[in-house]
Amino acid sequence: MKKVQKATVKAFTLIEMLVVLLIISVLLLLFVPNLSKQKEAVKQTGNAAVVKVVESQAELYELQHKEEASLAKLRDSGALTDEQVKAYNDYYEKNPNKSRTVNP
Structure with a gap:
């Protein structure tokens, strides 16, 4: 009798698993x-957040160097990374109705 009771184990059926x-x-x-x-x-x-960072970096660059900032100048000075420049350009490609404040 004990062997028969051990053989009846509760388990999930195949239908339940499929459901x-x-x-x-x-x-x-x-x-x-x-x-x-x-x-x-x-x-x-x-x-959009990167655009604000780039614009802030451009203002800082203009104050420090007394000349107009561009993306190339900011990247060369180390103020921006290549990823930030790419994100800035991507933003304005997807939003052509907005005007850039920093020139390439």
């Missing part, structure tokens, strides 16, 4: 496209 996998798949199909859209929105917000 759980189906639910997880549906949730992934709903959320993955939204995540990719959010990624682009976050990138745009980050680029």
Whole structure:
């Protein structure tokens, strides 16, 4: 009798596992496209923040060197990195209606 009782172990059936996998798949199909859209929105917000940094660095450069700042001058002086220059240019490519304050 004890051997028979040990053989009856509670476990998930194949149908239950398939239902759980189906639910997880549906949730992934709903959320993955939204995540990719959010990624682009976050990138745009980050680029907008970089624009403010570049403009601040340009003002500092103009005050220190008494000449007009450009992206090339700021990058050569070490005030900006290549990634910041790229983000600045990307922002204005995606927003052509806005005017640049720092020339390339």
